[in-house]
Amino acid sequence: MVSAVPTSLHTIAPLVSQYGYFAVFGLLFLEDFGVPVPGETMLIAAAVFAGLGKLNIFVVALVAIAAAFAGDNLGYVIGRTGGRKLLDRYGKYVLLTEEKVAKATGYFDRYGGVVVMFARFFEGLRQLNGILAGMSGMHWRTFAAFNAAGATLWVATWASVGYFGGDHINTIERYGRYFALAGGLLLLSYMALRIIRRMHSRKQQEPV
Numbered sequence: 001m002v003s004a005v006p007t008s009l010h011t012i013a014p015l016v017s018q019y020g021y022f023a024v025f026g027l028l029f030l031e032d033f034g035v036p037v038p039g040e041t042m043l044i045a046a047a048v049f050a051g052l053g054k055l056n057i058f059v060v061a062l063v064a065i066a067a068a069f070a071g072d073n074l075g076y077v078i079g080r081t082g083g084r085k086l087l088d089r090y091g092k093y094v095l096l097t098e099e100k101v102a103k104a105t106g107y108f109d110r111y112g113g114v115v116v117m118f119a120r121f122f123e124g125l126r127q128l129n130g131i132l133a134g135m136s137g138m139h140w141r142t143f144a145a146f147n148a149a150g151a152t153l154w155v156a157t158w159a160s161v162g163y164f165g166g167d168h169i170n171t172i173e174r175y176g177r178y179f180a181l182a183g184g185l186l187l188l189s190y191m192a193l194r195i196i197r198r199m200h201s202r203k204q205q206e207p208v
Contacts, residue, residue: 012038012041012042012045013045013049015027015042016042016045016046016049016055017049017054020046020055021046021055021059021060021063023042023046024042024043024046024060024063024064024067025063025064025066025067026067027039027042027067028042028043028064028067028068028071029067029068029070029071029074030071031071031126031127032067032068032070032071032072032074032075032126032127032129032130033071033072033074033075033078033127033130033131034075034078034127034128034131035127036127039068039126040126040158043060043064043155043158043159043162044158044159044161044162045162046060046064046159046162047060047158047159047160047161047162047163048162048163048165050159050162050163051162051163051164051165057159057163060159061155061156061159064151064155064159065148065151065152065155068120068151068154068155069144069147069148069151071130072129072130072147072151073130073143073144073147074130075128075129075130075131075133075134076130076131076133076134076140076143076147077130077134078130078131078134079130079131079132079133079134079135079136080134080135080137081134113142113145113146114146115129115133116129116133116138116143116146116147116150117146117147117149117150117153118150119150120150120151120153120154121154121157129147130143130147133147
C-alpha cells in the first residue's frame with residue numbers, strides 16, 4: 001500500500017498505514033501546539049489513503065479538525081499562562097526573538113480573528129498560532145470561533161487535495177504552496193492597508 005502513495009509521502013505513509021486515524025490525530029495535535037512534526041503532510045497522506053479506499057475521508061476530516069482545534073487551544077492555554085517565560089527561556093532555540101514576537105502579538109491585537117483564521121496555512125505560524133494568540137491576551141471565545149473556522153477551512157483544503165489529487169499530489173502540493181504564499185502576501189497587504197488607514201484617521205483627529 002505504501003508503494004501506491006506518491007513518493008513525497010513515503011516517509012509518513014507507514015504511520016498512516018499502521019495507525020490510521022490515531023496517527024492523524026496525534027501528529028496534528030502535536031503540531032498545533034508548537035511541536036515541529038509534519039502534521040500537514042500527515043493530513044495529505046491520510047486523504048490519499050482515503051482516496052485509495054483504505055480510510056474514510058469524512059472521518060479523516062473530522063479527526064483532523066478535532067486535533068487541530070484541540071492542539072491550538074492547548075497552545076492558547078500555554079501562551080496565556082506561561083508563554084512569556086517559555087519565550088525567555090527557549091525562544092532563542094527556535095529563532096523567536098523578542099522583536100519577532102512583539103510584531104506577531106501586535107498583529108493579533110489589531111487583526112486577531114483574521115490572523116487566527118489564516119495563520120494555519122503558513123509554516124511557522126500554524127505551529128505558534130495558539131501560543132501567540134494566548135500571549136496577546138485575545139479573548140478565548142474570539143480565538144475559539146476563528147480557530148474552528150480556520151481549522152475547518154485548512155482541513156477541507158488539504159484533505160480535498162490529497163483525496164482527489166492521487167498521483168498528481170506532488171505537483172498539486174507544490175503549486176498549492178505558491179497559492180498559500182500569494183494568500184500570505186494578500187493578508188500582509190490587507191494588514192498594511194489597515195495600519196495606513198488607522199494612522200491617517202488618527203492624524204485627522206489630532207487638533208490643529
